[in-house]
Amino acid sequence: MVCDFRCSSRRLALALAAIVFALSATPAHAQTNLRWKFAAGDKLQYTLAQKITSVGITAGMEITTTSDVTMDLHWDIKSVDANGVADMTQTIDRVRFKMNAPLTAIEFDSQAQAKPEEVVSSALTSLMGGLVKVPFSLKVTPQGEPKDFVVPEKVLKQIKSSPVAANLGPLFTAQGLEQLLTEVLIPFPAEPVAKGHRWERKLESKTQTIETQYTYIGPEAREGRELEMVTYTTKLTLPAAARVVIKTQKAEGKLAFDLAAGRIVDSSVEQSAEMEILVGDMKTTRKVSSSSSVKLVPGK
Numbered sequence: 001m002v003c004d005f006r007c008s009s010r011r012l013a014l015a016l017a018a019i020v021f022a023l024s025a026t027p028a029h030a031q032t033n034l035r036w037k038f039a040a041g042d043k044l045q046y047t048l049a050q051k052i053t054s055v056g057i058t059a060g061m062e063i064t065t066t067s068d069v070t071m072d073l074h075w076d077i078k079s080v081d082a083n084g085v086a087d088m089t090q091t092i093d094r095v096r097f098k099m100n101a102p103l104t105a106i107e108f109d110s111q112a113q114a115k116p117e118e119v120v121s122s123a124l125t126s127l128m129g130g131l132v133k134v135p136f137s138l139k140v141t142p143q144g145e146p147k148d149f150v151v152p153e154k155v156l157k158q159i160k161s162s163p164v165a166a167n168l169g170p171l172f173t174a175q176g177l178e179q180l181l182t183e184v185l186i187p188f189p190a191e192p193v194a195k196g197h198r199w200e201r202k203l204e205s206k207t208q209t210i211e212t213q214y215t216y217i218g219p220e221a222r223e224g225r226e227l228e229m230v231t232y233t234t235k236l237t238l239p240a241a242a243r244v245v246i247k248t249q250k251a252e253g254k255l256a257f258d259l260a261a262g263r264i265v266d267s268s269v270e271q272s273a274e275m276e277i278l279v280g281d282m283k284t285t286r287k288v289s290s291s292s293s294v295k296l297v298p299g300k
Helices: 002-025 119-129 153-161 165-172 174-181
Strands: 043-058 061-080 086-101 104-109 135-140 146-150 198-204 209-222 225-237 244-258 263-279 282-296
Touching: 086 119, 104 119, 119 153, 146 174, 153 165, 225 263
Parallel strands: none
Antiparallel strands: 043 061, 043 282, 061 086, 086 104, 086 135, 135 146, 198 209, 209 225, 225 244, 244 263, 263 282
């Protein structure tokens, strides 16, 4: 009887100790493994939009330029390997573009029948229209890392022959197009994350370096489902030899990720900067503000 009582007490103590140990070993915050999910035959459609206001100040005179760009694009998932890496294409289905500047107004819709007659407008719309309905191929890992991005030869030839492409900055280059079309692909860390976890991405080119810091802020209920929320800040650095000096800059964004479906639902970023640009012996101050968004088209 004594043995039974002692043995039972010992077993109870060991069981309680095991429970205490298990509870103490449990992480204070739940871990979330952020991963893209792809399946052969999937088709995802996104809309990218950006509005930019630029104010240039030279010799006390202000010149304001505004632009508004909207792109509809879709992804076709061709195949997915054993590691979850997707072989896919991205195709721009439609481009809408508006620009207003002193003595200049340009409006373009790739679905419109009428084409502008003015030389610069015609060259610009021809360049942008050449991106539509042309598949760009690439591979994407479950962490959202793009690989083997290929700009079609047709697009490269059109950029090279365009009289206005060189004046539009790095956008109309192979690297610029890759950055534009992979903007939706936010890279996730290899390890599971808890609330407050941070990670970084650095994109370098000959003309600029973009550093982005991401912070996982946890789940958020939205329209009957739970989405994982991530905030981020971005910093742009230019080469020392550049004739542009960034005086101030700010860029803050937020994105919503559907963990169950393995895809981004939407993201947005607000940016502002003030720069000094040296043209010959003349110094110009330019203030730029922009808002950008990416949205998954439901049911696509």
